[in-house]
Each structure stands twice: as structure tokens, then as C-alpha cells.
Amino acid sequence: MAVVSLQKPLDILHSIFGYSSFRGQQSEIIDHIINGKDALILMPTGGGKSLCYQIPALCLPGIAVVISPLIALMQDQVESLNQLGIRASVLNSTLSASESSEVEKKMRNDDLDIVYVSPERLNTEGFLSNIEKCRLALFAIDEAHCVSQWGHDFRPEYLEFSKLQERFPSVPRIALTATADDLTRQDIVKHLGLENGRIFISSFDRPNIRYRVMSKDNEKKQLLTFLNDEHKGDSGIVYCISRNKVMEVTKYLKEHGYNALPYHAGLNKDKRNKNHDHFIKDDEVIMVATIAFGMGINKPDVRFVAHLDLPKSVESYYQETGRAGRDGLPSDAWMVYGIEDIVKLQQFIIRSNADAEHKMLEFQKLDALIGFVETVKCRRQVLLEYFGEKHSGKSCNNCDNCLEPVKTFDGTIAVQKALSCIYRTEQMFGVTHLINILLGKEDEKVKRFNHNKLSTFGIGTEYDKSQWKSIFRQIIASGLAIIDMESYGAVKLSANSNKILRGEEKVYLRSDVMDRKSTKTKKTSTGKRSILTNAEDENLFQKLREYRLSLAKEQGIPPFVIFHDSTLIEIVNKKPSNLKEFSCISGVGKSKLERYGNSFLEIIKEHY
Numbered sequence: 001m002a003v004v005s006l007q008k009p010l011d012i013l014h015s016i017f018g019y020s021s022f023r024g025q026q027s028e029i030i031d032h033i034i035n036g037k038d039a040l041i042l043m044p045t046g047g048g049k050s051l052c053y054q055i056p057a058l059c060l061p062g063i064a065v066v067i068s069p070l071i072a073l074m075q076d077q078v079e080s081l082n083q084l085g086i087r088a089s090v091l092n093s094t095l096s097a098s099e100s101s102e103v104e105k106k107m108r109n110d111d112l113d114i115v116y117v118s119p120e121r122l123n124t125e126g127f128l129s130n131i132e133k134c135r136l137a138l139f140a141i142d143e144a145h146c147v148s149q150w151g152h153d154f155r156p157e158y159l160e161f162s163k164l165q166e167r168f169p170s171v172p173r174i175a176l177t178a179t180a181d182d183l184t185r186q187d188i189v190k191h192l193g194l195e196n197g198r199i200f201i202s203s204f205d206r207p208n209i210r211y212r213v214m215s216k217d218n219e220k221k222q223l224l225t226f227l228n229d230e231h232k233g234d235s236g237i238v239y240c241i242s243r244n245k246v247m248e249v250t251k252y253l254k255e256h257g258y259n260a261l262p263y264h265a266g267l268n269k270d271k272r273n274k275n276h277d278h279f280i281k282d283d284e285v286i287m288v289a290t291i292a293f294g295m296g297i298n299k300p301d302v303r304f305v306a307h308l309d310l311p312k313s314v315e316s317y318y319q320e321t322g323r324a325g326r327d328g329l330p331s332d333a334w335m336v337y338g339i340e341d342i343v344k345l346q347q348f349i350i351r352s353n354a355d356a357e358h359k360m361l362e363f364q365k366l367d368a369l370i371g372f373v374e375t376v377k378c379r380r381q382v383l384l385e386y387f388g389e390k391h392s393g394k395s396c397n398n399c400d401n402c403l404e405p406v407k408t409f410d411g412t413i414a415v416q417k418a419l420s421c422i423y424r425t426e427q428m429f430g431v432t433h434l435i436n437i438l439l440g441k442e443d444e445k446v447k448r449f450n451h452n453k454l455s456t457f458g459i460g461t462e463y464d465k466s467q468w469k470s471i472f473r474q475i476i477a478s479g480l481a482i483i484d485m486e487s488y489g490a491v492k493l494s495a496n497s498n499k500i501l502r503g504e505e506k507v508y509l510r511s512d513v514m515d516r517k518s519t520k521t522k523k524t525s526t527g528k529r530s531i532l533t534n535a536e537d538e539n540l541f542q543k544l545r546e547y548r549l550s551l552a553k554e555q556g557i558p559p560f561v562i563f564h565d566s567t568l569i570e571i572v573n574k575k576p577s578n579l580k581e582f583s584c585i586s587g588v589g590k591s592k593l594e595r596y597g598n599s600f601l602e603i604i605k606e607h608y
């Protein structure tokens with residue numbers, strides 16, 4: 001393999017990675033590290049954090065030690081680097097003692113550029129005394145938010161990393177994370193001793209992700225339509241709230257011809273690992289999962305993340321949807337939700353064992369989430385503002401509200417009917433029962449309580465059940481009534497109800513399910529790989545993808561380690577006819593040109 005050292009960053013970017021230019025702050029960060037200084041990098045998923053330490057690792061003499069919390073990810077990262085001709089290796093519990101000492105020997109002999117270690121390994125005296133004998137280029141601490149006890153991925157081993165500074169004061173340290181909040185940031189600086197380092201903050205916007213939130217009507221059918229219209233042959237994730245629902249939706253998608261696999265904490269570890277592996281190593285797999293499927297999804301070509309239930313908070317939504325489109329190609333964050341979701345999440349909070357203060361905080365988070373899903377403003381702006389980032393104020397043109405301004409209608413009378421129905425039933429009943437009364441349905445419960453005698457019985461037949469659900473959802477979301485969890489989800493009037501009942505104020509509601517026949521999905525669809533404009537190109541893309549998969553299977557690695565979809569798409573669009581032209585494609589460096597150039601050119605030739 002090529003021995004690379006002491007080259008200029010831009011030359012390495014061109015010749016090894018095959019990319020034409022740096023993105024965002026990459027170049028500045030790389031220079032900063034090469035100059036021997038420490039840094040904290042806050043950059044969203046897919047922003048290009050890896051290059052920020054990989055290129056300095058190649059520019060500086062000696063070995064770069066990268067600390068990464070997930071063993072599964074380390075292997076993929078090392079594979080990717082090896083494919084580029086970079087001398088990298090892992091050092092963790094998957095290696096035998098003799099394999100480990102072989103790696104350590106290579107480190108001492110300057111025969112490795114980058115080593116990925118687990119936090120546990122880093123903290124051993126054996127490892128530390130070994131690296132004292134090595135020439136060290138830098139330390140990179142990936143997923144640095146694991147040092148914070150506020151976050152959800154807290155790893156106590158991370159707290160010990162402060163000793164790196166004491167023991168290796170002249171080796172630059174670079175900490176990286178996609179978690180943006182202020183508390184976590186402060187924790188990282190404090191615990192990793194980065195007070196003298198520089199903080200590089202990128203925008204957390206993910207411009208290639210299209211955000212869409214819709215009223216839940218028939219969720220499975222809505223999902224199927226979305227997949228059929230926009231994501232045939234794509235990989236994606238469908239998040240569900242419960243294990244049962246995961247199994248049910250997996251079955252449904254399979255029956256409709258999709259290669260869907262389940263993932264939840266109730267499956268045994270082997271099964272979970274197997275499904276995870278399929279998802280990473282095969283094309284066209286849909287993972288139907290609870291949030292147990294989280295860390296370690298480094299697949300760059302996840303084309304959609306669909307939510308069939310509300311996530312817990314805006315943070316969770318951003319994290320979960322952020323798993324789409326790491327490769328920068330157009331991707332979808334798609335969600336359906338209904339009033340049941342709000343009720344369910346409220347119940348979770350009420351029934352949890354948390355103390356009152358904590359519950360209050362959870363309720364505030366839920367309110368913010370409801371604000372996000374109900375907003376008529378640009379969703380991207382609402383998201384970014386939530387994270388304290390100011391957006392340009394212009395419409396993003398890549399969320400449902402920007403692409404198709406929300407239609408509203410004067411819902412005053414509908415809301416008055418709903419509120420008076422709540423009042424007449426003495427604020428003791430849930431939404432389903434209230435809707436039955438409004439629709440004039442004489443079911444057993446309605447009869448038992450004599451609710452068929454009420455003045456509000458049957459006064460709402462101008463809407464159907466799902467339309468009433470949408471109306472109630474908006475009534476609750478805007479605080480015109482509240483759900484009382486202490487009394488089993490009964491809807492109660494609020495301080496805001498009166499002015500509507502007395503007709504002092506009008507209420508405008510989203511049309512949502514009112515105009516069901518709207519072509520909403522069509523209008524706002526990302527258009528499958530819109531970059532490929534004709535069937536013949538799509539055909540070639542499929543051929544290249546199949547060939548890439550066969551190469552990957554031979555080597556037991558994920559296909560994206562060979563080439564990303566974005567590289568295949570560029571190959572299809574430019575149709576290189578010789579190695580020189582092939583080398584100009586983004587993502588084709590020296591090593592990949594040598595390994596794969598000829599065989600890919602062959603497929604292009606065969607195709608024409």
C-alpha cells in the first residue's frame with residue numbers, strides 16, 4: 001500500500017479521496033490541527049467530519065489515534081480507508097492477542113497512518129505506554145458528546161480522556177460531534193480539557209433532507225403510497241413506537257413486495273446484528289424499527305426516514321431524520337401523525353417514574369414538538385430556531401410548508417361544536433367517544449350514558465371520523481382544550497375555550513384531511529433520483545449498483561465503501577470512456593482508480 005506522508009491537504013484530497021474541493025470549514029479545521037492546535041468540531045451528520053482528522057493524520061508524521069465508541073463502525077471506517085490505500089487498522093476486543101501486538105508493533109515502526117481504538121482500550125496502561133513509544137500525529141475523539149452525562153449516549157470511559165492532555169501535551173487533540181446543544185458543548189470542553197482549543201461550529205441545516213409532516217389517516221396505506229411513488233428500490237428506515245407495530249408493519253411491507261426487516265430491543269442480539277448487517281451491506285433494505293435502532297447507522301445512502309409515530313422531542317426528530325442522506329443526495333424525512341400520538345406521548349410522561357420537575361420538562365419538550373408538527377411556517381426554520389440557529393428567513397423550498405403553503409379554513413363552528421360536546425358530557429370523555437356523539441353513532445357506550453339525547457348528538461355529520469380527529473388534534477395542539485391524563489384521557493375545556501364558545505374569536509384550522517383528494521404527495525415528492533433523467537441512465541445505474549454489490553460481497557464489505565451512490569450517479573451522467581476521464585469522477589482517487597477503473601469502464605462500454 002502507498003506510504004503517504006507530508007503532503008499538502010488539498011493534494012491529498014484530490015489524489016487519495018478523489019474529491020475536488022473542501023466543504024465548509026474543513027480546510028480551516030485541517031490547517032488548525034496541522035499547526036498543532038486543539039479543536040472541537042460541531043458539525044451535523046453527513047457534514048464531513050472524518051476528513052477533518054483523516055487528512056491531518058496523513059499530513060503529519062506519525063500515527064493518528066482515533067477513539068470511536070462503536071466497534072461495528074470502526075471496522076467500516078478502516079475498510080473505507082484501506083480501499084483508499086491508507087494504512088489503517090482497528091485495535092479493540094475483536095482482535096486476538098497476537099493480532100493486537102502485531103498492530104502495536106506496526107504503530108511503533110511507523111507502519112500505520114491511522115489506528116481506531118475503543119475507549120476501553122485507550123484507557124489501559126498497556127496501550128498508553130505503547131503509544132509513548134510511538135510518533136504521534138494526533139488524537140481524534142469521535143462522538144465526543146459521549147463524555148456528557150446530559151446526553152443519551154454517556155460513556156464513563158470518556159471522562160478519563162483528560163489524561164491524554166497531561167501525558168501527551170504536545171499532541172493535538174480534535175473532538176468531534178453532531179450533538180449541538182450548549183450544555184453538551186460545555187461538558188466536552190471541560191472534561192476533555194479543550195479550553196485552549198478552538199470551537200468550529202457549522203450550521204446544523206441538512207439542506208438535502210426534505211421535511212414533510214402529514215395528518216395520519218390510514219398510516220400503512222399512506223406509507224405504501226409514499227414508498228411506491230417515491231422510493232422503489234431505495235434503502236430507508238421506518239420508525240414505529242412499539243415492538244408489535246414494528247412486526248406488523250414489517251409484515252405489511254413484505255406482503256407488498258418490499259425487503260423489510262424488523263429491529264427492536266425484543267429481538268435477540270444475533271437477529272438484531274444480522275438485520276443491521278443486511279441493512280448496511282445490501283441495497284434496497286427497509287429497516288422497520290423502534291428507536292433501539294440508533295447509534296451506528298453510518299450508511300450514507302439512507303434515502304428516507306419515515307415516522308409512523310411521533311418521536312419524543314424535536315431533538316429526537318432531528319437525530320432520527322438525520323440518518324437520511326449522509327451522502328448529500330436528495331432524501332426524505334416523512335411523518336404522519338394524529339391525535340392518538342399526542343395522547344400516547346402524554347400518557348408515557350404521566351406514567352413514567354420521573355419526578356414532577358422532570359415531567360414538566362418532558363411536557364415542554366412535547367409542546368415544542370407539537371408546535372413543530374402543527375406549524376404553518378417553514379419547517380427547516382422552526383427546527384433550526386429550536387437549536388438556536390438563525391435561518392436566512394427565506395423559504396427553504398424543501399419542506400412541505402414551503403413547497404405548498406398550508407391551506408386553512410374557518411373552523412370556528414366545528415370547534416364550537418366540539419367544545420360544546422365536551423361541555424355537555426361534563427368533560428369526562430375521550431376523543432373517540434366525543435366523535436361518536438358528534439357523528440350520531442348510537443354505540444353501546446353512547447346509549448349507556450344517554451348521550452344520544454344530548455343536543456350535540458349527530459350535529460357534526462358534515463365531517464367524517466378522520467376529519468374530526470384532525471379537528472380535535474388541532475384543538476388540543478393549540479390549547480383550546482386539554483387532555484386530562486389523570487382521568488384516563490378525558491378532554492377538558494381550557495381557559496381558552498370560552499372565547500371560542502362565545503364567538504368572540506375565530507379559529508382557522510389546517511385543511512389536512514379535509515381535501516383528501518389533493519395531490520400533495522405528488523407535488524412535494526423529491527422525485528426519485530431526480531438527477532437521472534431517462535430510463536436508459538437508470539438502467540445503467542442499476543447495473544453499476546449490482547456490480548458494486550457483487551464486488552462488496554466478494555470482499556465482505558458494505559457497497560458504499562467501494563463507491564457512494566453519488567459517485568455512481570456521476571459515472572452515469574458523465575459516462576467516462578477511459579481511465580483519465582474516470583479519474584475525474586468525484587470519489588475516485590488513485591487507489592480506487594487502480595482497483596476498479598477498468599472493470600467499471602467495461603460495464604459502461606457494454607451498455608452502449
Ligand code: ADP
Pocket residue numbers: 019020021022023026043044045046047048049050051300326327564
Ligand atoms: P460525518 O462524519 O460528519 O457524518 P462523513 O465524514 O461521513 O460525515 O462525510 C459524509 C460524506 O461526505 C462522506 O461520504 C464523505 O466521503 C463525503 N465528503 C466529505 N467531505 C467531502 C468533500 N470535501 N467533498 C466531497 N465529499 C465529501
Ligand code: ZN
Pocket residue numbers: 377378379380381395396397398399400401402403
Ligand atoms: Zn421550508
